[in-house]
Amino acid sequence: MPEEPKTERGRRTRERIVAAAAGLVERQGAEATSLDQVLAEARASKSQLYHYFADKHALIRAVIAWQTATVVDGTAEQLAGIDSWDGLDAWFDTLVAHQQALDCRVGCPIGSLAAELADTDEAARQDLARSFDTWAAQLRAMLDRLRDRGLIRPDADTAALAQSTLATVQGGLLLAKTSRDPQRLRAALTAAGGYLRSLAPLPGRAAP
Structure with missing residues (x-):
């Protein structure tokens, strides 16, 4: 029966x-x-x-966990430090630069797994949904900080905004991968940033 590694050597092998x-x-x-x-x-x-995986299905679920740690947890620190429009723009720039460095051949590993597995593997679909939920929660916390600083109006629904921002990121990554053009991602992120800025409190808009 598969088991978790008990030694450092076993952990490295797994x-x-x-x-x-x-x-x-x-x-x-x-x-x-x-x-x-x-x-x-x-x-x-x-x-x-x-010794560690019962079958391919179990291994794929481990891959989902690995990609979540790499992609979602990997962005957590950067998102946690964003409290201004400049900070948001810097994160967007990082996403575009990463795709440029990879010649737009990767996109989002979690999104790619979801597209392939959501209709055929229920356990994997649930794992991937939780990954996206974690990412959306990080985005919501970032948007809450922008709202608390007066950059977004108080009545803004940051939960919905987080979901729409995540959807825009995913769509931009997919278009960039399909076209091999990072400017497709740039255009999507620019639109997302512009919409968020449009939610500045009236009558004036907060400075970046």
Whole structure:
């Protein structure tokens, strides 16, 4: 029966297997990724893989957790530091620069997994939904800070704004990946930022 690693060596082995699977899934999708490919990429044995994962389904769920830690948790610190329009613009710039560095070939790993698995793997769909919920909560906390600083009007629904901002980010990433053009993402983020700025309290608008 699969079990969690009890030693540092075991943790490194499990992490190596998950990282290898994540890389393959990111490049070619979950369906096209075989366990034999994962073993070759990770330089691991079947006994090592099955020591930690019952089957491919369990491994894919571990990949989702790994990508969530990489993508969502990876943005948490930056989002937590945003309390101005300049800070928001800097985060948007980071997203665009990251896609430029990757030649727009990756998009959002979580979004890609959701597109592939949401209709065929209920457990994976729920995992991915929780990942998006975590990301939306981080965005809402950031928007709450902007509202508390007077940059967004007091009656703004930051929960809904967080969801719409996340949807815009995801859509922009998908368009950039499909067109291999980071300016598609830039256009989406500019629109999102412009809408958020339009929610400044009346009669005046807060300065950046």
